[in-house]
Amino acid sequence: MSNQTNQETRQWGSRFGYLMVAAGAAIGLGNIWRFPYLAYQGGGGVFLVVYIIVVALIGHPMVQMETAIGRYTGKDTVTAFQRISKKWGFAGWMANVCTLMINMYYVVVGGWVAKYAFQYLTGGDFGADKQAYFDSFTSS
Incomplete structure (x- = not known):
């Protein structure tokens, strides 16, 4: 018998499935439920402009980073960050x-x-x- 363990790397079945899950996780039900209220409370158009800027400068790069780390390591979240650096x-x-x-x-x-x-x-x-x-x- 071999001492090597057979580690199976799980992957998405389709690109469309991945995109739907990523969009659902990024958008979330909280944004759908609360966004109109927050836009009203925050001043309408001004809030929308600030929201888009924050998503573009923080949200999008974070999603890209998480996707890149996942693709690079092919591991779960804890192992993926540990593989980059033990401190992470x-x-x-x-x-x-x-x-x-x-x-x-x-x-x-x-x-x-x-x-x-x-x-x-x-x-x-x-x-x-x-x-x-x-x-x-x-x-x-």
């Missing part, structure tokens, strides 16, 4: 922690959606005061 292993762990925190938020929102969808599909009554229904649901 924490960055991989922080990326995993951030993903965990974001997923905790989305699980709660997903629970709300499931509850309201079930209530709607079964013909449940939300009552006259929608805010009171939401408050009672979130406080239980």
